[in-house]
Amino acid sequence: MLELNSHENIRTPAEIAWALQAIKNIEADYQRSADTNLIKLEIPKLAKAGIDLYLKDESAHPSGSLKHRLARSLLLYGICNGWISEGTVIVEASSGSTAISEAYFARLIGSRFIAVAPKATASEKIREIEALGGEVHLVEPSQIYCEAERLAKELGGHYMDQFTYAERATDWRGNNNIAQSLFSQMSRERFPAPNWVVTSAGTGGTSATIGRYIRLHIEEYSNTQLCVVDPENSVFHEFYRNRDPNIVRHKSSLIEGIGRPRVEPSFMPDVIDRMIDVPDAASIATIRWLEGVILRKCGGSTGTNLYGSLALAREMMQNKQEGSIVTLICDGGERYLDTLYNDEWVASKNLDLLPYLHKLIDFAEIESM
Known part of the structure; x- marks a missing residue:
């Protein structure tokens, strides 16, 4: 007679019932939430050059940020x-x-x-x-x-x-991830396949999802490139260049939520086409400038994203290239009233916003960014 040496980990009816209800609660919240808006940023200089710039507003989620998608995926993954x-x-x-x-x-x-x-x-x-x-x-x-x-x-x-x-908890193939949502919303725009999608990296999960999705749909998005922007005191850009996983920084980024002092396991450099360093002063100046354009405050990582997007737009203008660029509003600025929007705090960090504000306000000088 055959014998089996095994161990069992059978879930009880109560455990199954709890998991079922927990998943139902999370999925019910998803059903209650509409998709986030895609905002076209109206900048005459870019429009004249045939360049459309979009902001996908992830701050519209119930918990107020891009991380709403990640948190939902991580909770479901853990359950x-x-x-x-x-x-x-x-x-x-x-x-x-x-x-x-x-x-x-x-x-x-x-x-x-x-x-x-x-x-x-x-x-x-x-x-x-x-x-x-x-x-x-x-x-x-x-x-x-x-x-x-x-x-x-x-x-x-x-x-x-x-x-x-x-990067593994999120289904990058579909399931209404940020990439699927973004590209679906772009489908009826003048340039539906963006020249650039620009994002920043904290965990690396968003850039991994978007980069993989572009490659999965390579026939449709063969000319779409992914740019990741990196703030000061982050190791991601250096790791992207030299692939040294042991790089560390001993000072944190001032732009909360992005940039890391060490290389994170979820950061996937091989799905990224380009990286750009963005000074912290430029990120903060950009969200202050943006407030005058869209009449609302955004978090610092949005400034990092947008400054990098404008730099790419400048390159496209120089190359007489038309097309579109899409980036993200990661969260609202109300969370940063005592830091990024506080002049005394900015001064305490020895940041000079004026040179960047002048470039942004006088958009004719974008070529010098």
């Missing part, structure tokens, strides 16, 4: 992998926006959520996490990873680890 069940404490290392979105979904499924964040995290982000029922554990920037892992282990919880799982 379906058996890592999150009833009573599991969810822990994340995050500078703010991911934590806000994960707190939002953790509340939907009735789970305790703890964000391990750098001490310099904007106070408004901390208030939003706590307003959604989350807890905030502030540490030195260099300690967020190990502290999140330690805390999850101590509490018998689950460390979400967005920096490892962002």
Whole structure:
């Protein structure tokens, strides 16, 4: 008689019922949420040159940022992998926006959520996490990873680890990911296949999703390129150039949510066509300039994205090239009123915004960007 040496991990009816309800809650939230808008930025100089520039407004999500999509994917990934069940404490290392979105979904499924964040995290982000029922554990920037892992282990919880799982938790082939949404919305525009899609990298998940999607639909988007813009004190651009995974920085980026002091596992350099460094002062000047154009405040990473997009538009103008560029509004500026929109804070960081503001306000000087 054949004998089997096996172990069983059979889920109880209660465990199955909890997972079913948790997934239903997350999917119900998805059904309640309309897609985010694609805003055409009206800039006469670009229009005259035959260049259309678009901003996909990810701040319109219920939790207020691009990270809403990621948080939903990470929660579903954790539940379906058996890592999150009833009573599991969810822990994340995050500078703010991911934590806000994960707190939002953790509340939907009735789970305790703890964000391990750098001490310099904007106070408004901390208030939003706590307003959604989350807890905030502030540490030195260099300690967020190990502290999140330690805390999850101590509490018998689950460390979400967005920096490892962002690129694999998201279905880059479709399922209304950001790439599918973006390209679908572009389909009836004057130049439906963008010359450039521009994004910044925090986990690397968004750039991985968009880059892979472009390659999956290479026949339709053979002339579309992906540019990733990188703020100061981030290792991504250097890693892109030399592929050294051991690069580290000992100072954090001032542009929260993007740029990393180490190379993250979710950053996929081979799906990126080009990277551009953007000074922090340029990012902040750009969101202040943009407020005068669209009459609303945006977060710092939006400024990084848009400044890089304008630099690419300048190149297209010089080359007499028509087409379109698409980038992202990552989150709203209300979270940064005491930092990026505070002149005293900007001065304390020794940043001079005026040279960049002059270029942006007098758009005729864009050639000198």
